[in-house]
Amino acid sequence: MKSKSEAILGGVKRWKRNYQDPTLAFKVNIGFAQPKTSRSHKLTERLKYLKERRADKDLEKLARTQQLTIPLDKVKEEWQESGAAHHIKTVAEHYGVFQHLYGDAYFFPQVMLDVRYRQQGDDCFAVVHRGNVIKPAEAAAMPEVSYKASPDSLWTLLLTNLDGHLMLEDSEYVHWFVGNIPGNDIGKGEVICDYLQPFPPKGTGFHRLVFVLYKQEKRMDYGSFKRQQPCLCLEERTFRTQDFYRERQDDLTPAGLAFFQSDWDPSLTDFFHNTLEMQEPIYEYDFPPPYIRPQEWFPLIRPFNTYMDKYRDEKQIAKEYLLKKLKKTHPFRKPDPPPKYPHAFRMDLNLPSWLRVEKKKERLGPPLELGSEFLATDPEVLGSIPGSSKIYL
Numbered sequence: 001m002k003s004k005s006e007a008i009l010g011g012v013k014r015w016k017r018n019y020q021d022p023t024l025a026f027k028v029n030i031g032f033a034q035p036k037t038s039r040s041h042k043l044t045e046r047l048k049y050l051k052e053r054r055a056d057k058d059l060e061k062l063a064r065t066q067q068l069t070i071p072l073d074k075v076k077e078e079w080q081e082s083g084a085a086h087h088i089k090t091v092a093e094h095y096g097v098f099q100h101l102y103g104d105a106y107f108f109p110q111v112m113l114d115v116r117y118r119q120q121g122d123d124c125f126a127v128v129h130r131g132n133v134i135k136p137a138e139a140a141a142m143p144e145v146s147y148k149a150s151p152d153s154l155w156t157l158l159l160t161n162l163d164g165h166l167m168l169e170d171s172e173y174v175h176w177f178v179g180n181i182p183g184n185d186i187g188k189g190e191v192i193c194d195y196l197q198p199f200p201p202k203g204t205g206f207h208r209l210v211f212v213l214y215k216q217e218k219r220m221d222y223g224s225f226k227r228q229q230p231c232l233c234l235e236e237r238t239f240r241t242q243d244f245y246r247e248r249q250d251d252l253t254p255a256g257l258a259f260f261q262s263d264w265d266p267s268l269t270d271f272f273h274n275t276l277e278m279q280e281p282i283y284e285y286d287f288p289p290p291y292i293r294p295q296e297w298f299p300l301i302r303p304f305n306t307y308m309d310k311y312r313d314e315k316q317i318a319k320e321y322l323l324k325k326l327k328k329t330h331p332f333r334k335p336d337p338p339p340k341y342p343h344a345f346r347m348d349l350n351l352p353s354w355l356r357v358e359k360k361k362e363r364l365g366p367p368l369e370l371g372s373e374f375l376a377t378d379p380e381v382l383g384s385i386p387g388s389s390k391i392y393l
Contacts, residue, residue: 026104027098027104027105027106028104028105028106029105029106029107029108030102030105030106030107030245030249030253030254031106031107031108031109031110031253031254031255032107032108032110032253032255034085034086034108034110042082080112084109084112085108085109085110086108088108088109088130088257089106089107089108089109091130091131092106092130092257092259093106095131095208095259096208097162097208097210097257097259100162100208101160101162101210101212101241101242102241102242102245103242107253107254107255107257109254109255109256109257110255110256111147111148111149111213111215111255111256112147112148112256113128113145113147113211113213113256113257113258114127114145114146114147115127115128115143115144115145115211115258116128116143116144116145117134117138117139117141117143117144118141118143118144119138125144126138126139128143128211128258128259128260129258129260130258130259131208131259131260131261132260132261133206133260133261133262133263134198134260134261134262135262135263135265135267136197136198136199136200136262136264136265136267136268136271137265137267139197139198139209139260139262140197140267141197142176142195143195145157145186145211146184147184147213147256148184149183149184150183151182151183152182152183153182153183153215153216154180154181154182154215154216154218154219154220155181155183155184155189155213155214155215155216155255156177156178156179156180156181156213156214156216156220156252157176157177157178157179157181157186157189157211157212157213157214158174158176158177158211158212158214158241158244159174159175159176159177159195159209159210159211160172160173160174160175160209160210160212160239160241161173161175161198161200161207161208161209162207162208162209162210163200163204163206163207163208164198164199164200164201164204164207165238166201166234166281167235168238170240171238171239171240172238172239172240172241173196173234173237173238173239174193174225174237174238174239175195175196175197175198175209175237176193176194176195176196177191177192177193177222177225178190178191178192179192179216179220179222180216180219180220180222190222191229192222192225192226192227193225193226193227193229193231193237194227194229194230194231196231196232196237197271198262199268199271199272199276200262200263200264200268201264201268201280201281201282201283202264202268202280202281202282202283203264203282203283203284203285204263204264204283205263206261206262206263207261207262207263208259208260208261209259209260209261209262210257210258210259211256211257211258211259212241212254212256212257213254213255213256213257214252214253214254214255215252215253215255216251216252217250217251217252217253218251220248220251220252232275232276232277234276268280292310292311295310295311303354304354305354305358338365339363342360342363342364342365343360343363345363347359347360
C-alpha cells in the first residue's frame with residue numbers, strides 16, 4: 001500500500017502532466033449566451049416534483065403492476081429545454097468537433113436540430129443524433145431537417161466532412177450548403193451547393209459529418225460559394241469552416257449542431273465509379289515491422305518451433321501451409337465435416353508437448369474458413385503472411 005506522501009506526490013505529477021495554461025488554452029464562445037438559471041431553484045423544483053410523484057397512489061399502482069408508460073417525447077422535450085445545450089457541447093468537445101471547425105472557439109447549441117434520413121420504408125428513418133454511426137448507403141438521399149424558428153428569421157445550414165479531404169490536410173468537403181432559409185422551411189432556402197452523400201474511402205475509418213445551423217442577421221451573399229448543380233467535382237467542394245466563419249462572424253451566429261459518423265461500405269464502389277467517375281481510393285496503414293531480437297545460439301526457456309519460425313522465410317512458411325492444406329483437399333469432393341467434439345478423441349500422451357498443441361490446433365481448424373481459403377489461393381497475399389509454422393486466421 002502506498003504511503004500518504006507517495007499518494008500526494010503522484011497527484012502532483014498527474015496535475016503537472018494535465019495542467020494547461022489558461023491564457024494559452026482560453027476558448028471563446030461564438031454562439032448565443034447560455035441562459036443562467038439558479039442551481040438551487042432547479043434543485044427545489046426537482047425535489048418538489050419528486051415528492052408529488054411519490055405521493056401519487058395511482059402512479060405507484062401502475063408501476064407495481066408494470067403498466068406504467070413513460071412519455072419519451074415529453075422527456076426529450078424537457079431535456080431540450082434544460083440541459084441539452086450543455087450536453088451536446090460536451091459530446092462535441094469529446095469528438096473534437098469544435099477544435100476542427102473553429103479552432104479555439106465553441107458554442108452552446110440553443111436550437112435543436114432534427115435531422116433524419118428517410119430509408120426505403122415510409123416510416124423508417126436513420127436519425128442523426130450526436131456521433132452515432134450512419135452508413136453511406138443510409139445517407140445517400142438528402143435528409144429531412146427541421147427546427148423551431150420564427151418565420152421572419154433567416155438561417156444557413158452547412159454539412160461538412162471534417163476527415164474526408166483526399167488531398168489537403170486541414171480542409172473539409174462541403175456536402176450540403178443552403179443559405180437564406182426563411183424560418184425553418186429548408187425547401188425555400190437558396191441552395192449554394194447541392195447535397196452529396198458521404199463517401200469515406202476504404203481504410204480511412206470513421207469520418208465525422210457535421211450539420212451546423214447559423215442564424216443570419218441579414219440576407220447573405222454567397223455568390224463566391226455558388227456551384228453548378230450537380231456539383232461532382234470534389235476540388236470545387238473544398239471548404240474551411242474556420243475561414244468561412246471568420247469572414248462573416250458579424251452576420252452569422254452558430255445556433256444548432258448535429259453530427260454523425262460514417263465509414264466505408266460496399267455501395268461506395270459504385271458511387272466512385274459511376275457518380276464521381278473516378279477510381280476508388282483505398283488506403284492501407286503501413287504498420288512498422290515488429291521487432292525481432294537477434295537470434296541466439298542457445299535460447300533458453302523458449303519453444304523451439306515458434307522460436308525458429310521467427311527467423312524463417314515467410315514465403316516458405318506460407319508455401320508449407322498451402323501444401324499441407326492442398327494435401328487434404330480433394331478437387332471433386334466436399335471437405336470432411338469437422339468433428340462435433342474435436343478434443344474427445346484420444347491423443348497419444350507420448351508425443352512431446354509442442355506436438356500435442358499443434359495437433360489440437362489442427363483438430364479445431366481455422367475459425368475463419370473463408371479467409372483461409374482466400375489466403376491459400378491468392379499468391380500475392382501468400383508472400384506477405386507473417387511467419388508462423390501454423391497460421392490460423
